[in-house]
Amino acid sequence: MTTSLASCALSLLLLLSLQYHSQASDTLTANQQLSENQKLISQDGNFALGFFQPAALVEGSNDKWYIGIWYNKIPTQTIVWVANRGKSVSDPVSSNLIISGDGNLVLLANHSKSPIWSTNIKKNIANSSTKVVLHNSGNLIVTHDSTNSTVLWQSFDDFTDTWLPGSKLSRNKKTGVIKRMVSWKDRGDPAPGLFSIQLDPDGSPQYILLWNSSIVYWATGNWSGNAYTGVPELSPTNMYPNSGYTFQFVDHHVETYFMYTVKNDAQTFTRAILDVSGLFQTLVWTNASQAWTTFFTQPKAKCSVYGVCGENSKCTENDASSCSCLKGFTEKYPENWKLDDHTAGCRRNVPLKCGNNSSMKTKQDRFYVINSVKLPDDAQKIDAANVRACELTCLKNCSCIAYSYNGTCWFWYNHLMNLQDNIGGSTYSISIRLDASELPNSGTKKWWVTIFIIGGLIVLCFGAAILYFTHRKQRYINGLNHNDGSLINFKYRDLQFLTSNFSERLGAGSFGSVFKGVLPDATIVAVKKLEGFHQGEKQFRAEVSTIGKIHHINLIRLHGFCSKGPMRLLVYEYMPSGSLDKHLFGSSTTTLSWKIRYQIATGIAKGLAYLHEECRDCIMHCDIKPQNILLDASFVPKVADFGLAKLLGRDFSRVLTSMRGTIGYLAPEWISGEAITTKADVFSYGMMLFEIISGKRIWNIQRQAWEHFFLWWLRGSFLKEKCIHCLALS
Numbered sequence: 001m002t003t004s005l006a007s008c009a010l011s012l013l014l015l016l017s018l019q020y021h022s023q024a025s026d027t028l029t030a031n032q033q034l035s036e037n038q039k040l041i042s043q044d045g046n047f048a049l050g051f052f053q054p055a056a057l058v059e060g061s062n063d064k065w066y067i068g069i070w071y072n073k074i075p076t077q078t079i080v081w082v083a084n085r086g087k088s089v090s091d092p093v094s095s096n097l098i099i100s101g102d103g104n105l106v107l108l109a110n111h112s113k114s115p116i117w118s119t120n121i122k123k124n125i126a127n128s129s130t131k132v133v134l135h136n137s138g139n140l141i142v143t144h145d146s147t148n149s150t151v152l153w154q155s156f157d158d159f160t161d162t163w164l165p166g167s168k169l170s171r172n173k174k175t176g177v178i179k180r181m182v183s184w185k186d187r188g189d190p191a192p193g194l195f196s197i198q199l200d201p202d203g204s205p206q207y208i209l210l211w212n213s214s215i216v217y218w219a220t221g222n223w224s225g226n227a228y229t230g231v232p233e234l235s236p237t238n239m240y241p242n243s244g245y246t247f248q249f250v251d252h253h254v255e256t257y258f259m260y261t262v263k264n265d266a267q268t269f270t271r272a273i274l275d276v277s278g279l280f281q282t283l284v285w286t287n288a289s290q291a292w293t294t295f296f297t298q299p300k301a302k303c304s305v306y307g308v309c310g311e312n313s314k315c316t317e318n319d320a321s322s323c324s325c326l327k328g329f330t331e332k333y334p335e336n337w338k339l340d341d342h343t344a345g346c347r348r349n350v351p352l353k354c355g356n357n358s359s360m361k362t363k364q365d366r367f368y369v370i371n372s373v374k375l376p377d378d379a380q381k382i383d384a385a386n387v388r389a390c391e392l393t394c395l396k397n398c399s400c401i402a403y404s405y406n407g408t409c410w411f412w413y414n415h416l417m418n419l420q421d422n423i424g425g426s427t428y429s430i431s432i433r434l435d436a437s438e439l440p441n442s443g444t445k446k447w448w449v450t451i452f453i454i455g456g457l458i459v460l461c462f463g464a465a466i467l468y469f470t471h472r473k474q475r476y477i478n479g480l481n482h483n484d485g486s487l488i489n490f491k492y493r494d495l496q497f498l499t500s501n502f503s504e505r506l507g508a509g510s511f512g513s514v515f516k517g518v519l520p521d522a523t524i525v526a527v528k529k530l531e532g533f534h535q536g537e538k539q540f541r542a543e544v545s546t547i548g549k550i551h552h553i554n555l556i557r558l559h560g561f562c563s564k565g566p567m568r569l570l571v572y573e574y575m576p577s578g579s580l581d582k583h584l585f586g587s588s589t590t591t592l593s594w595k596i597r598y599q600i601a602t603g604i605a606k607g608l609a610y611l612h613e614e615c616r617d618c619i620m621h622c623d624i625k626p627q628n629i630l631l632d633a634s635f636v637p638k639v640a641d642f643g644l645a646k647l648l649g650r651d652f653s654r655v656l657t658s659m660r661g662t663i664g665y666l667a668p669e670w671i672s673g674e675a676i677t678t679k680a681d682v683f684s685y686g687m688m689l690f691e692i693i694s695g696k697r698i699w700n701i702q703r704q705a706w707e708h709f710f711l712w713w714l715r716g717s718f719l720k721e722k723c724i725h726c727l728a729l730s
Contacts, residue, residue, distance in 0.1 A: 028099065028132040034067075035096035040134040041072060046269070047138040048072035051092040052079065056187035056339055064088040066190060067097055067107055067117070069138055069155065071269060074285055076292065080138055080162040080271060081155045082190040083107060084117040103130040103152070105142055119153040137166045160190065163272035169207070170257035171199040179257075183274045187339045194307060194343055195278040205251055206230075207258070209280060209299075211306035217278070218299040223249050223258075231298065245270070270295075276341045278305035303420050306377075310345020311415040314370070318513070318531055326416070327368050328434040345415075350435040354398040363436035365395060367403075371429045374420040375404055376412055384409035394433065404430045487548040488560030488571070495562055495569055499527050507579070507627075511641055516574070524574040525559055529567070537563050544570070547643035550615060554607030556630060556640045572640070576633050581626035584695055596635050597692050603637040604629060608685060611642055612678045619643055620676070624684035625665045626691060664698045 024041045028034060039050035049069045055077040057064060067083040089095040089109040100106045103125035106115035119142055129144045130152070140155040156167040159181045163169060171178045180198030185191040196210050205223040208216045221230030248259045262268055269285035282296035302308060302322050303315035309323035310332070316322055323337075325346035331337045332344045352365050382403075384390040390409035394400040402412040406428060419430070496502065498517040506514045512531040518524055544561045551557070562569040577583075580600065583592055592600070604624075611619040621628075621642050628641045667683035669676050687698050 026134045028097070028105075030099045030127040030130055033096040033098040035094075036092050040132075040140075042134045042136045042138070044136045046071065046073055046136060047080075047134060049134050049140060051089075051095070052077070054079070054188045054190065061188065063090040065090070065092045065095070068190070069134070069140060071285075074269065075290065078271075078292070079190070080160075080164055081140070081158070082160050085160060086191045087116050089116065099127045099130050099132065101127050103127050103142075103144065105132055105153070121152045123152065125152065138164050139166070160184075161193075161274050165260055165262045165270060168255075168257040168259050169197070169199065170255050171201075172255050174254060181274045183276050183278070186276055186333075186336050186341050186344070193276055195274055195276075195305075197274050197280055199256060205249070205256060209274075209278065209305075211278065215306050217304060217306040218280075220298075223251070276343060277302070278308050278343070307343060307417055309342045309418075311417050312346040312348065313342065313416075314373070314419045314421060316421040326370070326419075326432055328432065328438040350437055352398070352401075352433060352435055365433055366436050366439045367391065367431035368434050368439060369429055369431050370419075372422055372426050373428055373430055374418075374422045374426060375410070375428055375430060376402075376416045376419040378417065379404070379410040379412060382409045382411050391431065394431075401433045402430055403433075404428060487544065487558065490560050490562040490569070490571060492562050492564045492567060492569070495527055495571070498525070502527070502529070517571070519559075526572045526574050528570045528572065530569065540568055543643065546617060550611075550619075550643070552607055552610045553636065554603045554638055555610065555642060556638045575630035575638060577631035577635060579627050580629035580631060580637065580692075583631070584626055584691055585697060592635075599635065600629070600631070600637045601689060601692055604639060604685065604688075607637070607639040607642075608681055611639070612681070618678065620678055621681050621684075622676075623665075624681050624688060626688055629688075 024039065026040055026042050028040060034040065034050065036051065039048045041048050047069055048071075050067070051065050052068050052070065053062070053065055066085075066088055068079045069081040071078045071080070083097075084107055089107070091110060094111050095107065095109045097105065097107050100115070100118070102121075103123070104115075104121050105119045107117040108114075109116050121142065125144050131143060133141050133143065135141060137156075141151055142153040143150055144152060156164070157179065159167070159169065159179055161181055161183050163181060169179050169181065178198050178201060180196050183193035183195040185193040194212055196213060197207055198210070200206050200208050200219070206228065207220045209218040210216055219230060220228035222228070246261050246263065248261075250257055250259070260272075262270060270283065272280070272282045274280055279302065280298050281294055283292040284295050285291075286293045299305060301317055303317045309315045312329045313323050313325050316324065323342040325331060328349055329346035330349055331342075332347045336342070336344055353363070354365065382390070382393060384393055384405070387405040390403050390405040393409070394403040394411060397411070399413045400411050401414065402416060404410045416432075422428070495517065498519065499515045502515045504516040506516050506526060508514065512529045515527045515529070516524065517527045540563055541561075544558070548558045548561075556575070557573040559571040559573065561571065577590075583590055608621065608624070611621065619642060621639065623641060624639075628639065630638050630640050632638065665684040665687045667676075667680040668674075669680055691698055
């Protein structure tokens with residue numbers, strides 16, 4: 001009996017579910033309305049329109065609802081369009097989306113007859129002939145005929161922060177109207193934010209990124225006929241023929257626009273967004289990792305985004321957290337900072353005394369000095385004879401919150417914007433004005449106590465220096481030189497000393513920056529600071545141990561490593577001839593002979609063959625390119641950065657992973673989300689082989705018939721698998 005009741009209940013639930021889905025439609029007519037949990041769903045099921053709440057809403061904001069479009073088939077909430085961006089509704093039950101009497105699509109809230117959002121169609125069309133359709137492209141269209149050919153309004157013309165395939169970010173030459181994307185205010189608020197992207201209003205064929213609609217902080221460069229001069233990697237010739245994407249730039253007498261599309265047979269979700277951090281990004285949904293993967297980002301340097309850290313903060317490039325509040329300030333909205341949104345900046349902990357500074361009972365405001373910085377924007381020049389005069393003049397002005405003196409006195413009023421750590425070794429410093437309580441040790445010691453302490457410190461430092469320099473050489477030789485060839489576990493302060501505090505930068509690779517160092521026995525090494533690695537220390541040490549046991553003449557040798565807190569560093573052998581790309585495309589005066597090129601090509605092949613088939617664990621490189629091929633004094637090639645990609649177990653023939661690598665060398669599998677094997681390295685090797693032979697960048701090589709034949713031959717079912725190993729045995 002119980003089983004029978006359960007079976008009936010299950011059947012009833014299934015029937016109700018089928019009935020609900022059967023009622024899902026892509027069309028809203030004049031006699032219908034959308035409210036509560038009702039949705040429009042495109043015919044292919046990829047997009048849905050309805051009421052939603054942003055996933056990152058601040059706690060306690062459960063009364064904020066919006067009408068929007070999102071991806072219907074992926075688990076991660078991804079909103080691509082919002083109607084009522086600047087004005088939420090408090091209750092989706094008492095709110096509805098309908099077609100009004102004048103043919104407009106409107107949003108009514110709390111049973112009100114006055115809409116809080118409307119399509120604002122100027123033509124007065126009878127609502128009985130008007131309908132709204134959600135297309136498979138994610139475009140919401142208002143039309144008034146049965147064929148849907150007459151478009152009265154469409155969401156593709158009403159950009160928010162997302163650029164979908166098929167939509168046009170345009171400039172109308174007749175009306176002067178410029179379509180632009182505007183970021184969200186923050187990750188929980190779709191209201192228009194500080195950042196926008198649009199075609200240059202001056203008429204040049206380039207897109208610009210702006211802060212507050214006024215300050216340009218990045219531009220694509222003009223369209224050259226094939227690509228944007230500042231973004232060559234996005235030209236049609238640099239994308240693979242089977243990548244699934246096409247690009248089109250149109251400039252005629254009516255309008256100018258750029259558009260990208262996804263081929264019908266490419267089962268890929270892709271979108272371009274203007275993030276709340278001011279970064280313009282292209283993302284692809286990867287089924288393997290069930291996450292959005294960043295395919296393209298501009299600008300490359302996060303600190304170059306104007307106002308990315310907000311006011312009264314400092315931006316440090318390549319840090320785990322680029323933004324930090326200045327001393328004496330705290331995050332204005334801490335919850336936003338946890339979501340990597342720092343644009344609201346920081347607020348002062350203690351107000352300045354300012355006008356009370358003349359009182360004997362009140363301690364005068366003090367200054368906190370920050371050295372080696374790129375000075376903030378909006379500085380005002382003031383006449384001052386010296387640094388002391390500059391400081392006193394600032395103290396007398398209640399609006400002055402900071403000063404800098406480098407022969408000229410500069411003031412900042414009310415707020416500081418775009419203060420940056422200068423990695424290049426700037427000599428500029430800035431003095432930040434704080435309440436005296438923020439610097440409790442300033443001016444509180446009597447002069448004789450200060451002299452006594454300073455004198456004692458000098459004596460102690462002098463004695464410590466003698467001991468330090470006496471034992472330093474022996475300590476480093478005993479502690480760092482391993483004669484048995486085992487990996488050295490360096491301390492971070494040791495690497496700071498060996499690299500002169502990371503002062504001589506050799507370059508930047510796929511995984512971080514590289515600095516020159518010298519061991520106590522005069523051995524020159526290359527120290528790589530890893531960036532974007534988040535493994536635990538145990539996992540990191542296990543992977544480094546595996547890499548350290550790999551020895552081959554064509555693989556870079558690992559001397560040791562450092563793991564301290566979030567910092568991960570690797571110490572490699574130094575290659576005096578630098579990377580291959582400098583000799584192929586750079587300013588090197590050395591011309592590579594055909595004999596050397598052949599030696600380099602076969603050496604790389606031998607190194608890859610060893611990684612793929614002769615190691616205990618099969619290792620895929622995942623980023624083969626000339627920058628990752630280093631040359632010794634005899635131009636013997638050595639593959640660098642191997643083992644930093646995902647290690648494959650010997651029992652597995654392939655692995656699904658998220659996309660990485662460099663445009664121009666990526667195998668099509670990365671784009672399509674297919675299984676990734678060692679063949680991806682072979683493809684990248686083939687692209688690099690073109691460059692070794694021709695001496696030209698891969699995207700500049702003419703696509704002639706013999707190149708297509710070689711690509712087909714290289715990727716052939718038999719020769720693709722054997723190409724590397726044929727070269728390795730030659």
